[in-house]
Amino acid sequence: DQQVKQNSPSLSVQEGRISILNCDYTNSMFDYFLWYKKYPAEGPTFLISISSIKDKNEDGRFTVFLNKSAKHLSLHIVPSQPGDSAVYFCAASGVINYGQNFVFGPGTRLSVLP
């Protein structure tokens, strides 16, 4: 039973356009949501996060939107650059079972075409 879902395994976008990556979750107890970027054979690197009490957080070209009623969040990258090509993981954080834990989605592979 996946608590964090990313229904698009892949996405292709033209350089300079907007990339929109989507994520859905099922557990209302999550209190933070995060996006990570990952290159092959490397560890994920943190991009941006949002608290469950906010609906938007912006950092440079990256903006995360949270719709709590729909249990949905999205990452917008504007403008997209070829260096953004990677796998993006959505993660949700909260006190799960025992202590803080992170639950990850399956990832979306973004390809930014020059």
Add this chain to the structure above:
Amino acid sequence: DGGITQSPKYLFRKEGQNVTLSCEQNLNHDAMYWYRQDPGQGLRLIYYSQIVNDFQKGDIAEGYSVSREKKESFPLTVTSAQKNPTAFYLCASSNPGRGNTEAFFGQGTRLTVV
């Protein structure tokens, strides 16, 4: 530089052998985690530890064991009981008690059973 170090980067194991993956952090983080990544899947939690001398099973703990004798170290042993050990293993740490919301990852260890 502060960070998380995983070693080795590549590891080969014969069937029936135990093998230990190293994870060291100098971020002074309380919590540490082990995840496993398989192709097309997200990061699945193996074990986690919120404080020294304490750890909890994650979603896929069978065939694995851990210890947390020091705050900075969280080694993972892949035992011969793990039926499908070939995967990319990621270690992470976080500091929930000090308001940090994200997890920081090491560069990963790719384990191959030959």
